[in-house]
Amino acid sequence: MLNQKTMALMLAGAVAFAPLSLSAEELRQLHVTGEASMDVAPDQAVITLGVREQAEEAGAAMEQVSVRMNEVMTSLGNSGIAGEDMQTQHVSMHPVWSQVRRDGQDERSITGFEASNMLTVTLHDIDGIGGVLDDVLRAGANEFRGLSFSYSERDTAQDLLRTQAVENAFHKARQLAEASGMALGPVREIRDGGSAGGAPMMAMEMARSSDMPISAGTVSLEHNVSVTFDIMEPSGPN
Known part of the structure; x- marks a missing residue:
């Protein structure tokens, strides 16, 4: 039977090696940023x-x-x-x-x-x-x-862009994993980077008369997300 001293040493060794093993797993991750954008006519x-x-x-x-x-x-x-x-x-x-x-x-x-x-x-x-x-x-x-x-329907447009940004992140991750000879694992974390974009301010003096042509142009909307994946050695043939 193992004495108490031996058991204590074994337990200490297990605790010491656990962080090393966890760090190794954390290093085998892939971080990508998914992006999506669209131009809409302002209303x-x-x-x-x-x-x-x-x-x-x-x-x-x-x-x-x-x-x-x-x-x-x-x-x-x-x-x-x-x-x-x-x-x-x-x-x-x-x-x-x-x-x-x-x-x-x-x-x-x-x-x-x-x-x-x-x-x-x-x-x-x-x-x-x-x-x-x-x-x-x-x-x-x-x-x-x-x-x-x-653009009055900005929230609806951003919902669509958010979905497209996640799809873009998966596309990038698959491409990077394949190029590096690894297999893409499950998602570990998704962070919503939020929306951006919009039309710049126009000086009021440029539009002080109905005779002055005013061009609304387009409003550029953007969204991005950060996604972390596990990556692993590809499984061999059965």
Whole structure:
């Protein structure tokens, strides 16, 4: 029979060799990145616009902004823009500092206040962008932050791209395993890399008139996944 000392030594040896064996198995893995992309025609646009005004008193500046923004929102409503497609981005108020000369010395002093109200608008009629911009300009909008195009069915498209990215990862893995003389084993891990892509912002000044041609182009959508496979020696012929 084995004494306690011998059994303890055997157990210690088994524990010592276990990590080495595990590391060897982990080294026999294949990591690949699957990718998929598509170009879609945008069906909506998002513009960020607003009103900015200055006055000697803070209350007067904010009142002027409120009046003009109400006119802008009324104009948007008359253009067929639904209330749920208009969202206030932010409202701000800050002092206006100026350099003034007093008693022969230059001093910084508050000479007024500037208020602003920014609005994000979603347009579902891309062909009517120019006319809408003209209307809000006449209504009093004087601050523009840009125009971008988007695709309303983006989530559905990304579901398809996610599946295609996984299929692309399997294709790459099979090719790499075969080229290296190994057999592809089961999947150990899948990590969703997420989506990417989209149309760049367009300067609002480029689309301030209905006479200005606006080309929506296409929106590029992308998705990628990382997949880890086991690889093993191919089994011999029976």
